Amino acid sequence: MSQLTRDGEPSDAALIARWRGGDERAATILVERHAPAVSRFVASMGERGEVEEVVQDTFVRAFGSIDRFREASSLRTWLFSIARNLCRDRARSSRRAPTVVPIDEADAMTADDPLSATVATETEGRVRAAMEGLTETQRAVFTLRVTEGLSYREIAGVVETTEGAARVHYHNAVRMVKEYLDE
Amino acid sequence: MSDCTNLDLRDLLPDLARGALTGPSRVALDAHLATCAACRAELEVLRKAHAALSAAPPVDTARIAAAVTRATALRREATTSVAQARRRRAWGSGAPARRAWLAAASVAAIAAAVLLASNLRRDPASPGGAPVVVQSDEPAAPTPVASEPTRPATPRPIPDAELVMGGGVSDLADADLESLLEVLQQVDTALDVEPAVLSPVLEGDV
Secondary structure (H helix, E strand, C coil), rough: CCCCCCCEECCCCHHHHHHCCCCCHHHHHHHHHHHHHHHHHHHHCCCCCCCHHHHHHHHHHHHHHHCCCCCCCCHHHHHHHHHHHHHHHHHHHCCCCCCHHHCCCCHHCCCCCCCCCCCCHHHHHHHHHHHCCCHHHHHHHHHHCCCCCCCCCHHHHHCHHHHHHHHHHHHHHHHHHHHHHHH | CCCCCHHHHHCHHHHHHHHCCHHHHHHHHHHHHHHCCHHHHHHHHHHHHHHHHHCCCCCHHHHHHHHHHHHHHHHHHHHHHHHHHHHHHHHHCCCHHHHHHHHHHHHHHHHHHHHHHHCCCCCCCCCCEEECCCCCCCCCCCCCCCCCHHHHCCCCCCCCCCCCCCCCCHCCCHHHHHHHHCCCCHHHHHHHHHCCCCCHHHHHHC
């Protein structure tokens, strides 16, 4: 197990070991390292307004069961899995899962949307509107492939499917987003 | 426009859109893009998507790290409390051997007391040690008039075999056995309930 990343920083495994040994600073480093990606993923999954809450819950859950993390996958992949489950639970409980019903562009961005500050252009708004038309699984697969660069194998682990099925979900998502943007 | 059928190269498009493709793969894909309009169109979509989705909503990492630390401390505290409670409960109800010994000791003490009392009442002058009935010095209360003549109280020898606490379990009827079993089960259930407040003796014994 490598103790350092290519950048000379402590590896995730080394930080987890330090955390298990009682080093609270290790948790801070891990949060700083992975929170932006988890935040990006949660926002892409359609979570609005409470992105930070979901990200926080993701890390609390992850560290709460860190003893069960066997490092068969990367820590980030595991965090994506937890975040996805949280997003699904929230969508289920609030009955607001926009999984298959496309919404208007105007609805995609609202005044209360905290993403408004970071997503400004019309094209970006259209992309997010197109994402709303994808199923939850397609959205997760598309996001993990395009923005996070995960392999199909890693994606399959996150969305609990096969590698081949992940590839099909990805290509279907690309086609649907492309069709939306071409309209 | 139909999709490109070269899936190997097409699968590299997201990496190129993210600017993460280098080396021979990059060269091969560039060459393919020069001749494949479908992949060029798809690359354009992926670049837009990456630009739109790559901005991460800002989060307070210090607050999240503090929440993680706090939650972990609470979990450890709860785990410790549960373990202590389980040990207490194990002492109170989960130690059948201890309870069996206590019950046996109680029965033995009562039996010893009965035997002792029985021996004390034996007539020392009697060679066989035959027990006698202790007569009171006080006059007996007047008995109601009975049709039969009153017989004098004759001390009856009590054989040792009759010195038992009561009938054996085998003497009980089925219905009595069932009700006894119910009572015992209720006692066991009550013992499994964790007491709200433990006595100092129990706590000190943990």
